[in-house]
Amino acid sequence: MSANGMALDSFGPLDRVSFHDEQARRRRGTWRMALGCLLIAAAMGIVTAAIAGPAVILIAGGLLHLAAWAGIEPAYCLQTATALGHWAGSKMDLLSGIIDGLDDKVGWPSYWAALRRTPELLTAFVPGLIASGLLWIGFRRLLRRDRAEDLIAALNARPPNLRDPEERQLSNIVEEVAIAAGLPAPRLLLVDQTAANAAAVGSSHKDATLLVTRGLLDTLNREETLAIVAHLVASVGNGDFAVMRSLLAVFQVKGFFLTLLDLPFRRSAWVALYRLIAAVLWRRGSHPVEAAAHDIERAISPDSSEEINRTFSEGRFATLRNVLLFPLILLMLVVVMQKLIIQIWTLFFLGWPLAALWRTRRYLADSTAVQLTRNPDSLRSALLKLADSGAVPTGGESRDYLFVHAAAHNQSGFAAKRGIADSIQPSLHARASRLAAQGGGTRRRRFNPRHAIGYAVLGLILSPLIGILVFLVGMLTLGTIVLSLALGLTVASAILT
Amino acid sequence: MNTWIPWIIGAAVVVYLIYLYNGLVTLRNRVRNAWSQIDVQLKRRHDLIPNIVASVKGYMAHERGLFETITRAREKAVAAGSNVPARAAAEAVLDRSLHSLFALAESTPQLQASVNMLALQEELSSTENRIAFARQHYNDAVLAYNTALSTVPSVFIARAFAFQPDTLYEVSDMREREPVTVSF
Numbered sequence: 001m002s003a004n005g006m007a008l009d010s011f012g013p014l015d016r017v018s019f020h021d022e023q024a025r026r027r028r029g030t031w032r033m034a035l036g037c038l039l040i041a042a043a044m045g046i047v048t049a050a051i052a053g054p055a056v057i058l059i060a061g062g063l064l065h066l067a068a069w070a071g072i073e074p075a076y077c078l079q080t081a082t083a084l085g086h087w088a089g090s091k092m093d094l095l096s097g098i099i100d101g102l103d104d105k106v107g108w109p110s111y112w113a114a115l116r117r118t119p120e121l122l123t124a125f126v127p128g129l130i131a132s133g134l135l136w137i138g139f140r141r142l143l144r145r146d147r148a149e150d151l152i153a154a155l156n157a158r159p160p161n162l163r164d165p166e167e168r169q170l171s172n173i174v175e176e177v178a179i180a181a182g183l184p185a186p187r188l189l190l191v192d193q194t195a196a197n198a199a200a201v202g203s204s205h206k207d208a209t210l211l212v213t214r215g216l217l218d219t220l221n222r223e224e225t226l227a228i229v230a231h232l233v234a235s236v237g238n239g240d241f242a243v244m245r246s247l248l249a250v251f252q253v254k255g256f257f258l259t260l261l262d263l264p265f266r267r268s269a270w271v272a273l274y275r276l277i278a279a280v281l282w283r284r285g286s287h288p289v290e291a292a293a294h295d296i297e298r299a300i301s302p303d304s305s306e307e308i309n310r311t312f313s314e315g316r317f318a319t320l321r322n323v324l325l326f327p328l329i330l331l332m333l334v335v336v337m338q339k340l341i342i343q344i345w346t347l348f349f350l351g352w353p354l355a356a357l358w359r360t361r362r363y364l365a366d367s368t369a370v371q372l373t374r375n376p377d378s379l380r381s382a383l384l385k386l387a388d389s390g391a392v393p394t395g396g397e398s399r400d401y402l403f404v405h406a407a408a409h410n411q412s413g414f415a416a417k418r419g420i421a422d423s424i425q426p427s428l429h430a431r432a433s434r435l436a437a438q439g440g441g442t443r444r445r446r447f448n449p450r451h452a453i454g455y456a457v458l459g460l461i462l463s464p465l466i467g468i469l470v471f472l473v474g475m476l477t478l479g480t481i482v483l484s485l486a487l488g489l490t491v492a493s494a495i496l497t
Numbered sequence: 498m499n500t501w502i503p504w505i506i507g508a509a510v511v512v513y514l515i516y517l518y519n520g521l522v523t524l525r526n527r528v529r530n531a532w533s534q535i536d537v538q539l540k541r542r543h544d545l546i547p548n549i550v551a552s553v554k555g556y557m558a559h560e561r562g563l564f565e566t567i568t569r570a571r572e573k574a575v576a577a578g579s580n581v582p583a584r585a586a587a588e589a590v591l592d593r594s595l596h597s598l599f600a601l602a603e604s605t606p607q608l609q610a611s612v613n614m615l616a617l618q619e620e621l622s623s624t625e626n627r628i629a630f631a632r633q634h635y636n637d638a639v640l641a642y643n644t645a646l647s648t649v650p651s652v653f654i655a656r657a658f659a660f661q662p663d664t665l666y667e668v669s670d671m672r673e674r675e676p677v678t679v680s681f
Contacts, residue, residue: 165615165616165619168616168619169619169623172619172620172623172626173623175623175627176623176626176627176630177630179534179538179627179630179631179634180630180631180633180634181634182527182530182531182534182634182638226626371637372630374633
């Protein structure tokens with residue numbers, strides 16, 4: 001084996017992976033994580049649907065009454081509206097029947113009978129789930145217009161100066177990589193900052209923009225810059241923008257329903273709704289969509305709950321507002337609970353698959369970059385250099401997940417949605433060692449039994465705590481669902497019949 | 498009810514066959530598009546060559562033979578058109594003579610001192626990269642297309658509609674990879 005005094009296994013990694021296999025693995029990972037996200041989002045969707053369903057019925061009934069008033073088939077419209085109200089009423093009766101059955105004073109047979117009737121109640125969630133699904137598709141379409149112009153403006157990005165040799169070279173590199181990927185060359189913008197970093201923004205490969213800092217040009221050589229650009233173009237070509245939109249649209253749907261429910265308590269909810277309608281109907285371009293998406297998402301953030309608090313306690317006519325809003329106190333309770341549930345679920349459950357999904361996409365883009373450049377070594381050394389001297393440029397913090405080097409503990413923007421989960425970006429060192437497995441360099445990651453034992457012990461100690469946490473969150477969730485459904489169905493049936 | 502089932506299965510099969518056929522056409526178009534990309538990049542190099550020759554000629558008057566090789570190789574490559582093997586061979590000769598030229602240019606201090614030369618070098622190495630990447634993209638596309646042509650289930654569609662496999666763009670002879678030796 002050691003023909004000329006050198007062990008053969010010192011050449012290259014032992015567990016060598018081809019980029020095709022790595023890509024296939026990361027694509028499977030994408031499906032797995034997307035399924036995880038979907039399941040948890042659907043579970044959260046049931047909570048939202050408990051209040052959104054009755055709201056949809058109420059809105060449908062209102063539209064039918066409007067149609068009747070306008071003289072379009074009045075008899076039929078009114079009849080349908082009343083039927084909707086009766087349907088809501090029947091579901092309400094079912095719900096109260098089940099709750100009575102679960103009363104402590106009655107024994108097991110009664111519990112059992114109540115539980116057996118629960119599946120009939122599930123149809124009460126259907127209108128809300130269908131509305132959520134349609135809104136998700138709508139928001140995904142709307143977010144296509146978001147081209148991160150706020151980010152480009154905040155970074156003061158400018159077109160490259162082709163007389164400068166470095167920038168000329170960079171624009172050549174971008175065109176080369178686009179040829180390798182068989183994509184149209186993306187627009188290139190430079191950021192005059194010393195932090196070495198780069199990002200891709202846009203909505204699809206047709207209108208992608210690459211943002212590259214001057215610091216990156218000064219830190220990396222031609223091959224390494226090529227590798228980083230290849231990573232970004234690979235990310236564009238793999239459709240990461242669409243993945244990102246699908247994730248963000250989930251939060252938009254939840255934010256939309258809560259914005260509607262916030263209307264009586266929060267003046268900014270009216271602004272958010274107006275901006276959304278304007279962005280959909282008449283205001284063209286990227287900026288209105290960015291502003292509307294930001295406002296809609298505020299409804300699920302803790303500041304909106306604080307703002308509701310202020311409505312009742314501060315400003316002029318606070319007492320008058322209290323009196324006027326008193327009949328809505330139950331609605332306010334439901335709204336606050338809904339927000340709390342969404343925040344808790346995002347913090348503890350949704351963050352994991354979400355962050356894992358985005359990390360898988362980073363690895364996928366890395367291995368696609370290797371396919372484009374056939375040079376895992378240069379991407380590896382570029383990532384290691386960025387790990388040393390990279391930083392998110394000033395102005396890019398709100399969308400740091402788009403950058404190659406994202407700060408590990410940034411709590412703004414998308415990063416805030418990952419909750420207590422692991423980082424939204426894999427560490428650059430972890431990525432570098434995956435690239436080593438694809439042939440760049442000789443480092444490889446080994447399974448460390450000491451770490452495994454450590455995790456197992458930690459898991460044993462924490463499992464009762466995690467159990468208690470899951471139980472508490474589950475009870476709170478169930479309570480929110482029942483309260484939301486009861487309030488929504490009662491109001492809907494009372495108004496429509 | 499039962500009479501519908503064969504119809505539904507038949508319709509599903511037809512839809513699946515259409516899907517396979519469209520997949521093959523997409524792959525074939527991707528190959529053609531990739532070829533036209535190589536063509537664009539090779540033309541770019543052809544356009545750059547007179548420029549390069551003009552700017553180094555003054556410093557390297559004694560290398561007339563090399564300049565002639567380059568010019569002839571360029572003409573041959575232009576003449577080969579879209580005949581893949583002939584084009585690949587002619588471009589390979591051009592490749593090697595350009596590399597020799599740049600190896601010589603690097604050992605000519607007067608040339609190295611001129612900034613213009615650096616810019617030219619960047620343009621040429623970028624062009625080389627573009628050609629290499631376009632070729633790689635073309636070969637990847639051909640590989641995907643040829644694999645689809647010879648694997649189940651699309652092989653049946655390929656046979657039925659007489660899809661022809663495409664040729665990879667490769668340097669045919671090992672000797673052609675070596676740089677041209679230049680005698681002083």
